[in-house]
Amino acid sequence: MAMRFYNTLKRRKEEFKPIREGKVGIYVCGITVYDICHVGHARSAIVFDVITRYMKYRGFDVTYVKNYTDVDDKIINKANAEKVGIRDISERYIEEHDRDMAALNVARPAITPKATENIEGMIGLITQLIEKGLAYVMDGDVYYAVEKFPGYGKLSGRALDDMMAGARVDIDEKKRNPMDFALWKASKGGEPWWESPWGRGRPGWHIECSVMSQRYLGDTFDIHGGGEDLIFPHHENEIAQSEGATGKVLAHYWIHNGFIKVNSEKMSKSLGNVFAIRDILKHYHPEVLRLFVLQSHYKSPLDFSEDSLSEARMGMGRFYEALKKMEDMLAGTQGHSSAAAESLAGKDKDVYENVRSLTGRFVEAMDDDFNTARAVGYLFETARLMNGYMGEKNFSAADHALFVVHAAKAAMKEIGHVLGLFLDEPDAYFLKDRNREAEKRGLDTGEIENLISERKVARDSKDWKRADDIRNSLAAKGIVLKDSQGVTTWTIE
């Protein structure tokens, strides 16, 4: 079966046909490095991380390129405000970005180029555009003449005339058409500059991506991605630049992820509702954030809130609880013989058949526009199936049963690897979760442990009243005790 996904360019789902059999070239617009990354960046990064991991899982040789835009007005402003160079700013935020991504377990793209390392290429591309009559020089600035590019608007689905009618366009004397955009900006005081045929200046936004994608993936490549806000003007302008210069199609498929919202409103700095990745990770395990993102389709708007993260945390706990049961059962055993598969019967066989179909269902879901939400649903079903199987009264950890449990764990882990989930050890997960929650709520774990010891003494002497008083007092703080086989463990709800 083939992979199908939504192509923004065609406004419909299409079967994926790579340019070169078995290979995928994908370019995703990275961040402009002038500030700490927020949940929106996390979503985009997680979505494309999963997409590229999945393509590798499906056997493609994936070349994933994600850039850093490290020269831009906002970076310059910040550098000037702090009285440092733009390199100080960009390097700082590249480091911060990389740290956040590593914390989220987002795999580093194969190639991560920077705009400032590609100035020569930009000058070359702009020169070509001028030669082709698609761009013009004006007082050291170079502008792209959008009217000269017939396909302008094809990605965002808007006609130049409509945009003009929108009227909310800056009037700039230097531009022939208000929709024209800067390819090169003449240097003003206090700005970094590079020598160019048009004088000292710096690149405009958009041109860097045209140059870097071409450099690493060629004139035409398979997939171009980014946040949905980039459709216009950024990606539209990239198409104008690249296709204008080469006369070839820039990318066959365009994938755009939906936005994170807060209280149904767009998350933006002006609304002051921006959440930094690192702040969220203080309160939640990174896989909780991943699950939160992956439980919705990547194109849907996703409402971010404490409650929804908390729900995802519950779900993640459910997964690790099931995994823990499976691992505990498998630990300390001498393994199982794979020949057991032959002799499976009844319930064992049913469960095994179900588990064995899991990866196939996963692939089916993912092949259909990367439907991670459905895939996650299958994982939950498997967790429930296995909890039920292992919890049956007449269940015994015999060879054939261990074989089934092992198969289930392996399938879940295999899928987890693609989605970036279940990478922790269950015990480590729960310990981290507990410590994080305790800190969040200002609870003293030592004090809790003492009370639990005290309760054990009461329980041993069957002083249920005292034992329950302790349980209730802890419960009032959100601490949940679990008595199992003479040992009491605790979690925070």
Place this chain on the structure above:
RNA sequence: GGCGGCAUAGCCAAGUGGCUAAGGCAGCGGUCUGCAAAACCGUUAUUCACCGGUUCGAAUCCGGUUGCCGCCUCCA
């Protein structure tokens, strides 16, 4: 003003022509437990914003209405 998206249970969410409308969270009842927790079982939408149409058949296609949102300016 132009372009586009969305509307599925208390909440989140998958499903885009036809078997019982996934899954998660929350709730309720039960099993288990000294009591709990976890887990499991059962239960919570005869119905998919509303109106009309196409069809043997629609949450799914078409038209209209209402509501919410995004883009058109920097933005993942």
